[in-house]
Structure formats: structure tokens, C-alpha cells
Amino acid sequence: MNRVKHFVTTILLLTSFGLSAFCLTIRLSSYETGREEYRQLQEQFELAAGSTADDAAAPKVNMEKEEKWTRMMTSRNPDYVFWIWIPGTNINYPTVKNTIPGYYLNHTFSGEENPCGTIFCLEEAENQIIYGHNMKDGSMFADLKQYRSEAYFQNHRCIWIYRQGDWQQYVIFSCYTVREEEMGIYQSHFISEEEKQTYLESAERKSLYTTGSQPEITDSLITLSTCLGKGKRVIVHAVLLCYTE
Template sequence: MTVEDRIAEILLNVIERAVQKTCFLFCLLLMLAGVWSLYDTALLYYDASDQSVLRFRPQSSGETGNLYESLRGSVSWLVLDGAGVDDPIMQGKDNMEYLNRNPFGEFSLAGSLFLDCRNSADFSDPYSMIYGHHMDHHMMFGALDQYMEKEFFDTHESGRLYVNDEILELKIIAAAECSAYDQRVFEPGEADQVKEFIQSHALYLREFNPEEDCRIVAFSTCRYPDTESRTVVFALIL
């Protein structure tokens, strides 16, 4: 074997080992990415299903003192009968604060249900807006998907907000899909525009008198991942 042949053989061996190591590292990275993805997903749904916050749920009398003392950013507690929503409502200095924070103020991809920062914390505005992440298995505001099914909408119309030791009864009046940029829906405060939207765009609608002086609260979540489409459920505060 000539010197040139020997050098070529050595180079081929070096290249072969380098390719093998590169393939091994690539496969290892893929495996680690898969493990991390599974861990991240499991953590996300663990946060969303955490029941420890239920110990702060107001009693049937509506007393909310323990809720406000224990969860500093909380303004109310929301129950949507039969939908699986039974959670505290937070409110931050802006609408990003509780997007990825749980009710204890800790980082959480599942975030919290939260009232629009522009709304009054006592729900005295004619129109209030509550947001929450869309989670599978009807967790968080993934539960709102159920109202987009006629049979469920027709048979589930009640809920409650516990606010300042008072129980505000809710009546679900509409379910709709809209753009996240629709200012008729996502401009809390006055109710005239949203009443008009409800009457003209609701997928399902219960009879109500838009001429009456009333308070409306909307619950909003993403309709599909990575889109601007939103599911919005509207309720009257009775």
C-alpha cells in the first residue's frame, strides 16, 4: 500500500467516524427534544388541572374574604354550570400579567382566567370581558367549545360570579365565533355594540331584550391554535 493510499484510508476512517458521531448526536437531540416536549405538555396540563386552588372557592353564602386574602390578584370566582368551569378570576395591571401566571402568581403556560384590565373589578360595567387559554379536555376555557354545540347550549344556561360577598347569577344568552380584532366584541365598557354583534352574529342565541338596561359579561378563548379566530360566550348578569 502506497503512502497516498494509507492517507486516503485514514481520511475515510476519520470521515466515517465523524458521520457516525454526527448521526448519533442528531438522534440524541431528537430524543431529548421529544422527551422535553412530553414533559412540557404534561406540565402544561398538570397546571391546568391543578385543584389546589379550589380550597379558596367561596361558600354557598357568597363569602369571598378568603379568596381575596389568599389570591391577591383575584376579583371574583366563576362557575359555569355543567361546563366544568369553576375557577378564580384574576385581574392584572395589563392583559399580559396573568396570561402565563397561575392564580398564585407563579409562571404557568396554562395561565389564569382573567378580567380585562380596562373593566371594573366589581363587574359594574355594562360590558365586561374575561379571557382564558383554550386547553384540551375542556380544561380552562377549552370548556367554552361545548357551547358551540346546539344540544349543550340549549341545556346549559346558568352560572355564577362570586364578587365582594355577593353572588351574581348569570344567564348564557349567546355563543359566537369572531376575529380577535373585532372591536365590537373586544372593546369592554359600553354594551351597545356588543348587543348588536350578538343579534347579528351569534351561532346560538337565547331571547333577550337589547333595549333593556343590562350588564353583559363575555368569556373568550382561542378557537383554533395559531389563528385569530375566537370563541366567545356571552351571559347576562341578572
């Protein structure tokens, strides 16, 4: 009887191990599929922008190529809003508007079901909230967790957004971690200057280090968010610095 139990236990353990290995293989394959889709888009974007992701300054876009680029992106996905790029990091992706709640958490830009998802925002707002996964392979918004280091921030201060023919340059003014239940950081609209001032002061106070940048009440903001382990989020705030045509 004991021999039978031992045999059954061994079979169950081997089956469990086999299923785990199979699931891991499937997940890794999904990651690679997602990486390849975005790698192709990044290459196409660099060709249109006449620049590479390592360049420190905003590229000069060829208008003819830009028009073709915009038509291509919107034809592939009508939810396309803008391209987000942080020089010197892996963050170099199309951003979509999340018209179906949660859809882009597990669907790529092309609409394929994939755990890497897509960088997405909810709506145009005074404080544009942008979400992305913290992927173990370093893709999507994984590099945001590096901003917990002041030295990393010093070398990657600016966030570039290419929207409707214009480059928008944002400079980071705060970075910190929060518990996932702290939802006040995702406030996108403000009913008064006093309310926005309170928000800005709170963001600056929470920052892990002094950035040297201080937004004005009238400034436009973006807030980048990603997961950090269980129940935590990394938050990076940036303020619009200028437009570059």
C-alpha cells in the same frame, strides 16, 4: 464520509427527539401542577359555598365561611375580583384583574409561572370582558368551545359569578367564533344607547343559533373569550339576570 454524515444525522435526530420528549414532560408536569392548585381552590370554594360544581342552582353561602373565604382569597392574591362558575362544566375558577398586561396568561392564581395561567378580566365595565386559555386538558376556558353546539348551550345556559357576597346569575344570549383581529367584540364601554344597541344587535346577529334571550339597553353584560386554533376566538356573551344573596 457518508457513514460519518449518517452517524451525525442520527445523533441530531435522537437529540432532537430527546429534547422534544423532555419539553413535553416538563409541560405535562406544569399542567398537573396548575390543575392541582386550582383543584384545591375549587374544593375550598365548594366547602365555603355549601355546594358542588354540578349543582344547577346557586349555592347558599354561609356568611361566616364567606368572610373567611374572601379574606383568604384576597390575602393570597390582592388581584382577586370574583369567582366564575358554570354548572356542569369545568369552568369553576377564581378570576383576577390583570393589573400587569399579559401577566396572568402564564401565571397561576398563586403567582407561579405556568402555561395554564389564570382567568382574568381587565376592569369593571358595562360589558365585563373575561379571558381564559383553551387548555388541551379541558381546564380553564376550554369548555367554551362546546358552546358552538346548540344542544350544549341548552344544557348550560347560565353563568354564575360570586362577587363581594352576592351571586350574580347571567344567561347566555350569543355564541360565535371570530378572527382574532376582530377587536370590536371586546368593547367594554358605550358612549350612548345607540352604540350599545348596535353592539347588541351585532352580537345577536353573529350567534350560531337563537338563544331566546334578548338584553335590554340598561342590562349589564359579560363577554367570555378564549382561543380556538390558530387565529380564531370563541366568544360567549351573557346578560345579568338577577342577584341572589
